[in-house]
Amino acid sequence: MPMPNVTCLTSVRLLSSIFRHHQLLLPSVASVKVPKRTVFQGEYRRPGRPKEDKFPWQKINFNFSKGLQGIKKHFTLLKKEFFERWVGPQGKPLLEHILEQNRVIWEFRGPESLEGWTVSSDREIGGQSEVYLKLGRNNNTCLLYGTMSSTPPRDGETRYSGYCTMRSKQSLASFDRKKHFDWSSFNTLHLRVRGDGRPWMVNIAAESYFSHQKDDIYSYFLYTRGGPYWQDVKIPFSKFFLTHRGRIQDSQHALWLDKINTIGFTLGDKADGPFQLEIDYIGVCKDYAHTEEFAYELYKRNPEV
Incomplete structure (x- = not known):
């Protein structure tokens, strides 16, 4: 009877030993979980603000009388929109709309204009800055004032x-x-x-x-001179x-x-202390001397070869 090869027996014993050790180690090794990459951008949460656990329908106030008032309000707005379309864009005649060169969008002439x-x-994220809004003298302007503090919250x-x-x-429309x-x-x-000489951002x-x-958001700088x-x-x-x-985006x-x-x-010049900005009106106009389309470089997404 032929004797088994010593080398073969050694190899079999080595493999069986490795297999037994591998079985003993398997239960103790946890599976590696790779986090799934988020495809959609989630809702932004300010630092220090707790997460809301309420469902969307829990924030709705079910009130029958308030619902009737809302239906009446929306149908009134719908009627107004319908008849304004027959007059022209935004309820103005077409000729007046074409020749219009200045338009006042917001003006502050009473308490209802601040609504x-x-x-x-x-302060919403735990800061110490304070801001208030009220009407100016003779109820003809809007006064934005408060105190700026750049001390971060201790969160x-x-x-x-x-x-x-x-x-x-x-x-909002109807x-x-x-x-x-x-x-x-x-x-x-x-x-x-x-203003009071501070730089603002529009x-x-x-x-x-x-x-x-x-x-x-599209932004640009507003430099106030200060003084009366x-x-x-x-x-x-x-x-x-x-x-x-x-x-700023590339x-x-x-x-x-x-x-x-x-x-x-927006005010964020890191200068602690009081501030104020008084606004008379905000409007738009057509400047024929300005012919620039866009002041910044536009990148070609599909450049020509």
């Missing part, structure tokens, strides 16, 4: 702080449809303001095409640059003037 505006500051997450902002509310401003006939933003939000562009005198500021729309959540494109949603003013 379309909202103010906010870093262990926020590193920078110090901002105050004023923003117009989204205009049945809570978005109502856009059409400024395509104009090329310049016209402001009559009186922000214009337009309707976006994709959902991830909802935080896109008013200043008329004209900023061409071609000067506004695209930003996303405070960051890919720039012009502002869509036919789908303007809101306008706002």
Whole structure:
């Protein structure tokens, strides 16, 4: 009877030993989980603000009398929109709309004019800045004032702080449809303001095409002189640059003037202390001397070969 090869027996024993050790180690080794990459951009949550665990339908206030008032209000707006279409764009005759060179969009002439505006500051994330909005003298102007503080909150997450902002509310048509401003006939933003020498940022939000562009804002600088005198500021729309959540974008494109949603003013110059900005009116105009289409470089997405 032939004797088995010693080398073969050694190899079999080595493999069986490795197999037994492998079986003993398998239960103790946990499976590696690779996090799935998020395809859609989630809702932005400010640092220090807790997450909301409520479902969307839990925020609805079911009130029968309030619902009847809302139906009456929306049908009144729908009737107004229907008859304005027969007159012309935005209820104006067509000839007047074509020859119009100046238009006042917002003016502050009473307490009801402040209902379309909202103010906010870093106090929402635990900061110490304060901002208030009220009517000026003789109820003919809007006065934005408060105190700026750049001290960050002690939440262990926020590193920078110090901002105050004023923003117009989204205009709504009947049945809570978005109502856009059409400024395509104009090329310049016209402001009559009186500040305290601080630099402000003018922000214009337009309707976006994709959902991830909802935080896109066009911004430009507003330098106030200070003192008792008013200043008329004209900023061409071609000067506004695209930003996303405070960051200037590399890919720039012009502002869509036919789908303007809101306008706002932001102060964040890191100078602690009191501030104030008085606004008489906000309008648009057509400057024939300004022929620039866009002030910044446009990248070709599909360059010619």
